[in-house]
Structure formats: C-alpha cells, structure tokens
Amino acid sequence: xADDLRTRAKEALADPGLHEALARATDRFVEIRRAGDxxxxxxxxxxxxxxxxxxxxxxxxxxxxxxxxxVGEAGGVVHWAADAAEANDIVRDLxxxxxxxxVVKSKSMLTEEIGLNEALExxxxxxxxxxxxxxxxxxxxxxxxHILGPAIHYTRERVAELFSARAGEELPPDPEVLCAYxxxxxxxxxxxxxxxxxxxxxGVAETGTVVLVTNEGNGRMVTSVPPVHVVVMGMERxxxxxxxxxxxMTLLPRSATGQQLSVYTTQxxxxxxxxxxxxxxxxxxxxxxxxxxxxxxxxxxxxxxxxRCSACLNVCPVYRQIGGHAYGSVYSGPMGAVxxxxxxxxxxxxxxxxxxxxxxxxxxxxPVGIPLQDLLLLRRADNAAGGAPAAFRAWAxxxxxxxxxxxxxxxxxxxxxxxxxxxxxxAWVEGRIVPRPRGRxxxxxxxxxxxx
Amino acid sequence: xxxxxxxxxxxxxxxVMEAMAPAIGxxxxxxxxxxxxxxxxxxxxxxxxxxxWNAGHPHEAATVARTTLTALADAPxxxxxxxxxxxxxxMRVYWPELFRRVGDERAEAAAVDLADxxxxxTRLVAAADGDDEDGRAPREGAVAYHHSCHMLRELHIRDExxxxxxxxxxxxxxxxxxxxxxxxxxxxxxxxxxxSVAMADxxxxxxxxGEIEALVGSDLSCLLQLEGRMRRRGIExxxxxxxxxxDPSGPADGR
Numbered sequence: 088x089a090d091d092l093r094t095r096a097k098e099a100l101a102d103p104g105l106h107e108a109l110a111r112a113t114d115r116f117v118e119i120r121r122a123g124d125x126x127x128x129x130x131x132x133x134x135x136x137x138x139x140x141x142x143x144x145x146x147x148x149x150x151x152x153x154x155x156x157x158v159g160e161a162g163g164v165v166h167w168a169a170d171a172a173e174a175n176d177i178v179r180d181l182x183x184x185x186x187x188x189x190v191v192k193s194k195s196m197l198t199e200e201i202g203l204n205e206a207l208e209x210x211x212x213x214x215x216x217x218x219x220x221x222x223x224x225x226x227x228x229x230x231x232x233h234i235l236g237p238a239i240h241y242t243r244e245r246v247a248e249l250f251s252a253r254a255g256e257e258l259p260p261d262p263e264v265l266c267a268y269x270x271x272x273x274x275x276x277x278x279x280x281x282x283x284x285x286x287x288x289x290g291v292a293e294t295g296t297v298v299l300v301t302n303e304g305n306g307r308m309v310t311s312v313p314p315v316h317v318v319v320m321g322m323e324r325x326x327x328x329x330x331x332x333x334x335x336m337t338l339l340p341r342s343a344t345g346q347q348l349s350v351y352t353t354q355x356x357x358x359x360x361x362x363x364x365x366x367x368x369x370x371x372x373x374x375x376x377x378x379x380x381x382x383x384x385x386x387x388x389x390x391x392x393x394x395r396c397s398a399c400l401n402v403c404p405v406y407r408q409i410g411g412h413a414y415g416s417v418y419s420g421p422m423g424a425v426x427x428x429x430x431x432x433x434x435x436x437x438x439x440x441x442x443x444x445x446x447x448x449x450x451x452x453x454p455v456g457i458p459l460q461d462l463l464l465l466r467r468a469d470n471a472a473g474g475a476p477a478a479f480r481a482w483a484x485x486x487x488x489x490x491x492x493x494x495x496x497x498x499x500x501x502x503x504x505x506x507x508x509x510x511x512x513x514a515w516v517e518g519r520i521v522p523r524p525r526g527r528x529x530x531x532x533x534x535x536x537x538x539x
Numbered sequence: 540x541x542x543x544x545x546x547x548x549x550x551x552x553x554x555v556m557e558a559m560a561p562a563i564g565x566x567x568x569x570x571x572x573x574x575x576x577x578x579x580x581x582x583x584x585x586x587x588x589x590x591x592w593n594a595g596h597p598h599e600a601a602t603v604a605r606t607t608l609t610a611l612a613d614a615p616x617x618x619x620x621x622x623x624x625x626x627x628x629x630m631r632v633y634w635p636e637l638f639r640r641v642g643d644e645r646a647e648a649a650a651v652d653l654a655d656x657x658x659x660x661t662r663l664v665a666a667a668d669g670d671d672e673d674g675r676a677p678r679e680g681a682v683a684y685h686h687s688c689h690m691l692r693e694l695h696i697r698d699e700x701x702x703x704x705x706x707x708x709x710x711x712x713x714x715x716x717x718x719x720x721x722x723x724x725x726x727x728x729x730x731x732x733x734x735s736v737a738m739a740d741x742x743x744x745x746x747x748x749g750e751i752e753a754l755v756g757s758d759l760s761c762l763l764q765l766e767g768r769m770r771r772r773g774i775e776x777x778x779x780x781x782x783x784x785x786d787p788s789g790p791a792d793g794r
Contacts (some may be wrong), residue, residue: 097733106737179617309596380761404720408737415620444724444738445593446688461636467595468640475596483599492554492585498560512729518736519767522778524563530552531563531580 092413092438099409105240107412112239116344116401117235120452122340137456139331140392147383151326151374156315156351157295163356165369171201174375178203178284178317179210181371185315187281192298193306194218195286196234196395197321197375197416213277217305221268227314227537232411234418235343235397241412273305283309283367287320289297289335290372294328295425297372299353300339300393302346316355316367316536322374323391325408335394338454342396378430380419386465390425392455399449399459405442421449421459428466441468453476547579549611549619549656553626554586563759566786567622569659574667579621580769583610589629592637593725601641604634611656612649622660622756622782624690631657632693641743659690661757661781665699677693678708678784680752685742685765686718687758700781707785716745723764739768741778746776753777755784 099105099343126132153166168174190212202212217227220238226229226249230239238246247260250268258264267417276522285306289298297318299306305347310316326332359366372454382391400406400420411419416427416436424443428436440463449459475483485491501512507521517520533539548571552788556564571578588604591597607630611619621627634650690696704711722728730737743765746754754769754776756762766778 093731093733094732100737110741133687241775321649344582348760375642404738405731405734406723408734408741409750440595441727442734443723444688444720444727444735446720446724447692448688448720451692464595467593468593468597471595475591475599479591479596479599483596483602486554486585486603488583489583489606489610496558497556500561503559509706514732515729515767517566518732518771519764520768522559522763522770524558525560526565528561530561530564531582533565534550534578534580535582539565 090171091358091435092415092442095413096325096442097407099413102330104242105198105410106244107409108240108408108532110373112233112236113401113407115352116397119345120342121382122345123347125335125339125347126341132274132334132337133454133456136454137392138393139326139334140455141389142387143327143331144323144383147284147325150325151322153327154292154295154325154330155372155374157292158370158372160369161295163295163357166195167371168373168375170377171375174201174319174373174377175203175206175317177373178319179206179212180211181315181317182207183210185281185369186199187315189213189215189276189280190282190284191215191217191277191309191313192221192283193285193309194221194237195284195319195415196231197282197286198248198319199231201229201319201375201377205317215273215280216303216405217277217309218333219266219303219305222269224248226250230412230417230418231401233397234252234395234420234422237402252488256323277308280313282315282317283311284317285309287318287324287372290325290337291332292325292357293328293329297355298332298336299355299479300336300351301346301353301467302350304351307351308357310353311365311367314368316358316370317356318370318372320372322376322379323393337392339396342398342454343428344393344406355525369397372423373495378438382429385460387425389457390422390462391423392457393426394455395422396454398454402448402452403443404446409442413440421463422457423461425466429457437466437470440470442448446537455477456486471486493531497529544774545572545575546617547615548576548578548617549614550578551581551584551587551607551611551619551621551626551630553621553623553759554581556622560650560765560780561758562688563622563780563782565762566780566782566788567620567726569788570664570782570785571787574664576620576667581614583613587609587626587629587634588637589626589633589675592633593727597637597640601637601643601646603614604629605646606740607615608634608638608649608653609644618658618663619656620658620663622670622757622780623760624659624687624696625656625703625720625760628660628693630654630690638769647746659694659696659757660694661693661700661703678789679752681712682753682755682779682784683714683746683751684711684717684781685721685754685756685758685761688720688760690757691718703781703785704755705763708788709784712747712751714747715744716744721761721764723758723761725792728764735764736768740772743769743772743774748774748776753779753784755779755781757781 233239591600638647641791722735
C-alpha cells in the first residue's frame with residue numbers, strides 16, 4: 088500500500104473531479120435507498136437480522152459443514168482455503184486442469200481481496216470482468232473504489248474515452264450507447280469462456296445453494312454459460328435456512344440500491360443436472376477464511392455480520408470526501424476501515440481506524456445493525472494497547488483532580504485569548520483560525536458566587 | 540415560570556464551554572432559570588473523558604470520567620443538564636461501556652444508575668418549556684441549525700432544538716447539509732486535518748449565507764470547527780450556541 092492514509096487522502100482531495108463524482112453518486116445511492124424504507128417494520132427487521140447473523144456466526148463451523156455437505160449432495164465440490172494463496176492455488180489448479188484460456192467473472196470483492204485476477208493472469212489466463220463497473224476499472228488498469236459501484240469515481244465522459252480507445256471509434260458519453268457497446272463486447276467473451284467465476288452473496292446451508300444478487304444479468308451468464316463455474320465465497324457469507332435468506336433478501340437490495348428485489352436473484356444448487364439445458368458441467372465452491380476466523384469470538388465479531396450492501400459507504404462523510412482508493416484497500420468506507428485491519432493487521436491498515444469522525448451515520452443505515460462506530464473505537468483502543476501517549480497520560484493525571492482541571496481551564500482560556508495560533512496543534516490551525524474565547528473567568532465560580 | 544420555587548438542577552458545563560465560552564455558560568444558566576430551574580455546578584466535576592475515549596485510550600478516559608462520575612453521583616438527585624450533545628452522549632451512552640472496558644464494576648454500576656439522569660440541554664428545556672415568554676417580544680431572523688452527530692444519532696434529538704428556535708421566533712432556514720458531520724471528531728480533526736477541513740468546507744459551501752443571520756448549534760466543539768474554518772476563509776457569519784438565542788437577555792458577544 089502506497090504512502091499513508093493522510094497522503095492518499097490529500098491526493099484524493101486534490102483531484103478536482105473526484106469529489107463531484109463521489110458526491111453525485113453517493114447522493115444518488117442515498118436517495119434511491121430511501122425508496123427501500125417501504126417496509127413498515129424496518130427497525131424490527133434490522134434487529135431480527137442482527138440476531139440471526141449473530142446466531143449463525145456463533146455456530147459458524149457447524150453451519151458451514153452443513154452447507155458443504157449439501158453442496159456435495161447437489162453434485163458440487165467444496166474446497167476450503169485458509170488464506171488468499173490457498174484460494175488462488177485452488178482456482179488456478181482448477182483452471183489448469185480444465186485447460187482454461189478465458190475466464191469470465193461477475194463482480195466479487197473477495198476475489199479482489201485475495202488478488203485472484205493477478206494470480207490467474209500470471210498463469211497466462213485471460214480474465215474478463217463482466218460487471219460493467221468492474222469492466223471499466225479493468226480496462227483502465229484501475230481498482231474498484233466502491234464495493235457496489237466499482238467505477239463510482241468515473242464520470243460518463245471518462246468511460247466514453249476509455250471505451251472509444253478500445254473500440255477504435257468515437258463513442259458519445261451516452262450511457263445507452265456505452266452500455267450497448269459493453270454488452271456487445273462482453274457477449275463474445277461469455278461465449279468463448281472456459282470458466283465462470285462468481286462471488287457469493289449468500290450460501291444457504293440447508294440446501295447448499297449459492298445465491299447471487301445482480302442487476303445486469305452478467306452474473307447469470309457467468310454461472311450458466313461456461314462449462315465450469317467456480318464460486319469464491321467468504322466463509323461468513325452464509326445463512327442457515329431459506330427463512331433467514333428471506334429476511335436478508337428483504338434488507339440487502341433495499342439497503343444497497345433501494346430495490347425491493349434486485350433484477351436478478353440467481354440461485355445455484357449444484358451443476359447442470361441431466362435433462363437441464365443450461366448450467367455448468369462442474370460447480371466448485373471455494374470457501375475462503377483469509378483472516379475471518381481470527382475475528383470470530385473477538386469484540387469485533389459483528390464485522391462478520393456485514394452483508395456488503397455499501398449503505399455505510401454512501402452515507403459516510405469521510406468516504407464522500409476521499410473516495411475508496413484513499414483507504415488503500417478493496418474495502419473502503421466505515422466497513423472497510425474496520426474490516427481491512429481485522430483481516431490483515433499491519434501498520435499500513437491499522438491507521439484506517441482514524442478514517443472516521445465517529446459520526447454514527449454508518450450505524451444508522453446498517454441493515455444488520457453493526458455498531459461500526461464502536462468497532463472503530465475498538466480498533467483505536469487495540470492500536471493503542473501498548474499505552475497512551477505521554478500527553479494523554481499527563482492529561483488524565485491533571486484532569487482527574489478538580490484543582491488541576493480548574494487550573495488547566497484557566498490556562499487554556501488565557502492561551503486561547505493571547506496566543507491562539509500556538510496553543511493548538513499546527514495541523515489544526517493551518518485550516519482554521521482558533522476562535523477567541525467568548526467571555527472570561529471561571530463560569531462555575533461566578534455561578535457559585537451568584538454573579539450570573 | 541410564574542410562581543412556585545425554582546427546581547434545583549445539576550449543570551455539567553463541559554470543558555469546552557468553561558475554557559472557550561464561559562459567556563455562553565451564562566446564557567445556559569439564564570435560559571435554565573427562565574424555564575424554572577436553579578442550576579448549580581458540582582465543584583469537583585471535571586470532564587467526561589471523551590477526548591481520550593475517542594482516541595482509543597479507555598484507561599485515561601476512565602481516570603478522568605471517574606472523578607466526574609463521583610462528583611455527579613454525590614450531588615443532589617434530579618436531572619443533570621449537559622449543554623453539549625457529544626458530552627451528554629459520552630456520559631449517557633458510553634460511560635457504562637467505558638468502565639466495563641477498564642474492569643471497574645463499581646463505576647460501571649454507578650454510570651448505569653446515572654445514565655437516565657443525563658439530559659441534553661435542548662431536550663431538558665423543550666420539555667420544561669415555560670409560559671412566561673408570552674409577554675416577551677419575539678425574536679426575529681433566519682438562522683441555519685447544525686445537527687451534531689452524537690445528538691442526532693446517539694441521543695436521537697432532532698426536533699427539540701428546532702422547536703425551541705421556532706418558539707422563540709426564529710426561522711430555521713433550509714440547509715441541505717444540516718445533518719452531515721462537520722468534520723470535527725475530536726482528534727480526527729488533528730490526525731486527518733485535510734479530510735476534516737474538506738468536510739467543514741462542504742457544509743459551509745451549502746450554507747444559505749445571504750439569507751441567515753447566524754449559524755446555530757448545540758455542540759460547541761462542532762461550532763468551533765465550523766467557526767474556525769469560516770474565519771480562515773474570511774466568512775464573518777456569526778456562530779451561536781442555541782442557548783444564546785434562548786437567553787432571555789438576548790445574544791451578547793462578550794469576546
């Protein structure tokens with residue numbers, strides 16, 4: 088990861104088009120999400136969802152075993168991957184075994200997390216992203232900046248430039264024309280692909296079904312046209328029963344795009360059976376841990392409840408300013424600031440806990456009630472587990488004594504009155520002028536003396 | 540309130556108000572008296588500990604908060620008025636968790652007992668709305684109101700300050716960004732100053748500057764952030780704590 092959060096944030100803030108693209112797109116997401124508030128008892132549903140996610144995570148090994156058994160019974164093959172390298176090896180070996188030259192993919196943030204495209208490309212395999220946003224960032228040699236809208240940071244003009252260069256002819260910045268071009272181009276790739284790779288919105292343990300929620304139809308092509316379908320699934324993306332899925336499906340599209348139901352809800356149970364026309368000959372499900380089981384049973388376990396709706400990104404005032412790339416990871420916004428360092432603790436990721444003003448807008452919209460601001464606080468506390476800086480220790484010592492507190496208040500007031508630019512950190516006063524104190528003296532003493 | 544003795548009330552003034560705006564403390568006291576309360580400040584109360592808690596230092600936060608908790612628990616019973624949404628949130632919502640985190644069961648129990656007594660200023664004043672302002676000339680003018688995050692999303696106080704401003708005769712102007720974070724966030728504004736300033740700027744850019752006489756809020760720290768940024772940009776719009784607009788003596792500068 089290049090540089091630090093502050094450097095990346097500064098770069099993002101200096102990009103003149105970025106903020107406009109982000110503000111426009113996230114405002115639109117928030118606006119359409121409100122249409123999803125049509126459910127009468129939304130708060131009760133959210134509480135139920137939180138509880139259900141909790142119940143599944145409590146028994147995750149058992150639920151996953153049940154899922155794996157059911158996938159096997161339906162004719163699929165389950166693979167367990169402890170980390171990114173194992174997951175990539177499994178998929179690459181499958182591709183090699185089937186002499187795969189071209190892979191078509193539907194959008195999967197997990198495959199971004201583990202770097203699957205790079206691993207396959209290193210093996211000489213042509214990987215084609217078929218989600219429109221993913222295809223845009225792939226063509227541009229870029230990275231997704233939003234878990235739902237990977238190309239949220241692109242304006243239609245930039246997309247037109249990109250597509251024109253590929254098409255060898257001038258395409259207008261008209262969404263209909265651009266989509267038609269993408270559709271025609273991608274259709275060829277679907278037909279020539281030897282393998283389809285998808286993510287997984289939910290696995291349903293009782294039947295071994297993989298459920299995919301999409302809007303463009305590409306997911307259905309990926310899962311049904313190529314002879315081999317590989318599902319790459321995070322181990323927490325699971326529900327036990329169809330009743331639980333019902334609740335999640337009530338909340339996910341509404342929270343993500345304000346739809347009562349996404350355009351496509353694809354349910355894959357095993358490969359093509361005898362007599363069926365569509366579907367792959369083989370279905371493989373790779374269940375990926377990659378740091379997730381380390382989070383189970385910790386104070387941050389609720390982060391595993393996340394269903395990747397992206398509502399928290401769209402309302403986050405920090406994401407709105409800096410966009411996804413500044414987080415330096417696949418996952419951005421509040422969920423990314425919590426999840427990334429949990430999955431991959433390193434100095435480069437732990438500072439993401441600071442990428443929040445703790446405004447709680449994320450918690451307010453989270454469909455499964457993850458207390459993201461509390462989890463961010465927990466990250467900060469974990470980061471400081473080695474001990475607070477001397478300034479905080481001194482502060483605690485002085486402000487735990489009433490006399491020390493009163494003396495400090497007098498000193499701060501005097502400092503702010505006489506040397507306002509020097510008594511606060513320089514980073515603060517670069518952007519702001521310290522307002523001079525309003526009034527003077529000790530409020531509590533004046534009140535006690537009857538002077539107010 | 541006409542007739543009847545004033546109701547004694549504990550006031551927790553907050554460190555930011557005592558250090559940066561004691562004159563606004565006067566406005567808080569006068570407003571509370573106007574609504575029938577007689578506030579007093581427990582002499583041993585210091586700070587709620589929020590700066591350290593938000594920075595990830597629960598032990599330091601608890602060390603300071605314990606002093607204030609003890610002072611408040613020892614004070615006479617009844618509501619404890621906090622004229623800042625974020626301090627009120629710290630005390631009402633986070634104190635039990637803070638003391639649990641540091642393993643102080645006694646303080647945790649005391650914090651749980653105390654939580655229901657912590658009342659944010661506008662909620663207290665709105666509930667106690669007196670009847671003696673009838674004879675007073677109504678205030679006039681349009682203001683913009685900043686909904687601070689903790690107050691809005693942790694204490695769920697949205698309508699009370701607006702109703703108080705309306706009752707006092709002010710018009711609250713439309714401001715599209717009124718519920719979005721100002722970018723202060725305590726240490727966030729120091730650690731990520733560029734993001735913090737960009738957040739303030741978007742709010743400020745959305746203000747209907749020509750149509751309003753002041754920017755009003757219920758959290759001094761948000762107001763210091765927004766005022767500090769506006770002054771740096773050369774924008775002279777007055778910034779007021781809501782108590783100043785409710786103060787029967789009227790807003791005074793006192794700088």
